[in-house]
Amino acid sequence: MTVPVVARPKPLQLVDTRVYVVNKDNYEQFVKQFTDENGELAYVALAIKDYENLALNIADIKRFIEQQNEIIVYYESAMKKEDEDGTEKP
Amino acid sequence: MLSKVLIGVLIAMLGMGYWYYTTTQKRISILTENNVKLEVAAKVSEDSIKALTKQAETNQKLTLQLQNDLQKAEAYGDNLRKKLRELDLLADAIRDASNLEGRMNGATAKLWRDFMESSGNSTDVPLPNWLQSDSRKGNTSSNPDTKSDSTSSSEAQTSPAG
Secondary structure, X not given: OOOOOOOXXXXXXXXXXXXXXXXXXXXXXXXXXXXXXXXXXXXXXXXXXXXXXXXXXXXXXXXHHHHHHHHHHHHHHHHHHHHHXXXXXX | OHHHHHHHHHHHHHHHHHHHHHXXXXXXXXXXXXXXXXXXXXXXXXXXXXXXXXXXXXHHHHHHHHXXXXXXXXXXXXXHHHHHHHOOHHHHHHHOHHHXXXXXXXXXXXXXXXXXXXXXXXXXXXXXXXXXXXXXXXXXXXXXXXXXXXXXXXXXXXXXXX
16 A cells, blocks of 8 residues: 655744743842843743753653654655555555 | 287277377476466565565664664653753752853753754754843853753743843
8 A cells, every 4th residue: 555655744933932040149130130121020930840840841742752753754764665666565 | 810900909009109199298288387387476476575575674674773763862851861860950040040041041942943953944043132142141052061941931922032
């Protein structure tokens, strides 16, 4: 059975995100700078441990996407070889 | 009388000879035909074996390549876990917040670019302003001896322009 190789999905177009590291010593400076830059003092805070967990979660998602990608490449290569050989895979 | 018997025997022998000849010829013809068929079948089998062997070799190569690539994909997470074990981010945050912030933002920017690249986006996206010129931060690159990539959930629109 021959299956046409379909186009890959549109590539990712990600936007940058900024992290602020705040402790009691630089908190006032952070408040001032943040308010100057964003107009309002409203932010999402993460504990260091949660930041680590978030990073680990993203790393695992990255691993999964890359492995899925490799599996797609594997199937594409197998299909290509099949076409070249003119043989059919079971 | 004897000659008639001899003639009869001779005729019978000739008949038998003729029968033997035609039967043998027919058998030879059938066997030749079978031989040709067997040769063709053997050739087909041989070709099939060659094709299957080649296919098996190709599959083995592709499978090995896949195993290697799957293993490679584990490297980033393994490396990150190792770094997080080795580092004490809390202590780093207390000791030098801006240095840690720079490292985090650098790693975050690198992570997003890695994602884009692995999805097929080859655009060279410039680093954000806060990584290019912010003196408040420490190391702004994705420092290899730092941790991770952040995943700050703040949206792009809310990101300050440093």
